[in-house]
Amino acid sequence: xxxxxxxxxxxxxxxxxxxxxxxxxxxxxxxxxxxxxxxxxxxxxxxxxxxxxxxxxxxxxxxxxxxxxxxxxxxxxxxxxxxxxxxxxxxxxxxxxxxxxxxxxxxxxxxxxxxxxxxxxxxxxxxxxxxxxxxxxxxxxxxxxxxxxxxxxxxxxxxxxxxxxx
Numbered sequence: 036x037x038x039x040x041x042x043x044x045x046x047x048x049x050x051x052x053x054x055x056x057x058x059x060x061x062x063x064x065x066x067x068x069x070x071x072x073x074x075x076x077x078x079x080x081x082x083x084x085x086x087x088x089x090x091x092x093x094x095x096x097x098x099x100x101x102x103x104x105x106x107x108x109x110x111x112x113x114x115x116x117x118x119x120x121x122x123x124x125x126x127x128x129x130x131x132x133x134x135x136x137x138x139x140x141x142x143x144x145x146x147x148x149x150x151x152x153x154x155x156x157x158x159x160x161x162x163x164x165x166x167x168x169x170x171x172x173x174x175x176x177x178x179x180x181x182x183x184x185x186x187x188x189x190x191x192x193x194x195x196x197x198x199x200x201x
Contacts, residue, residue, distance in 0.1 A: 037195065038081075042089045045073060046096065054100040064173040069184060071141045071177070074112060076188040078119035078137075079128045090116045103149070104156045111148040115141045131182035138177040138185075146170050 052066035070093070077086045094109030101108060119137055126133040150166060 038085070041195065042085070046089060046093045049073060049093070050096045050100060053097065064169065064176050067173055068138070068176040068180065071138055071145070072181060072184040072188060074115050075119055075134070075137050075141060076185060078116050079123045080192070086116055087113065104152050107149060107152040111145045114148065115144055118144055134182045134185045135178055138181040139174055142170065142173050142177060
């Protein structure tokens, strides 16, 4: 019960951070990175039902508040969970390079799904230079802060003694 409460609380905070209009493009990339680190942590350390339930809930909230086509974030987060779990099955999450690779692949998958969905529905015009800049800023945040944020999530869950068996 404690883990579900923490998941829901973190999800709501991340939705507010991601959907609020922050003044800096760099800060927006950081909020999105924290969400990606949370999804990567779920893929690496939480059971299947918990991972997918929180990913669907997170995607549903992001779809509801983002103003984009409904189901876009939900499908992106589900695919990120599938790909991240596949990567985690072969690589160890104790290595910071693995965490960086996992976050960069998650960022690329999310942005590719969002760009494809927006271009297919015609709801947004995608400017390649602007999107490339945003993706590169977010990848920069992932390379610099990704392993630290990932270990921070691990410490939070460790201090609260939320085990996988709960």
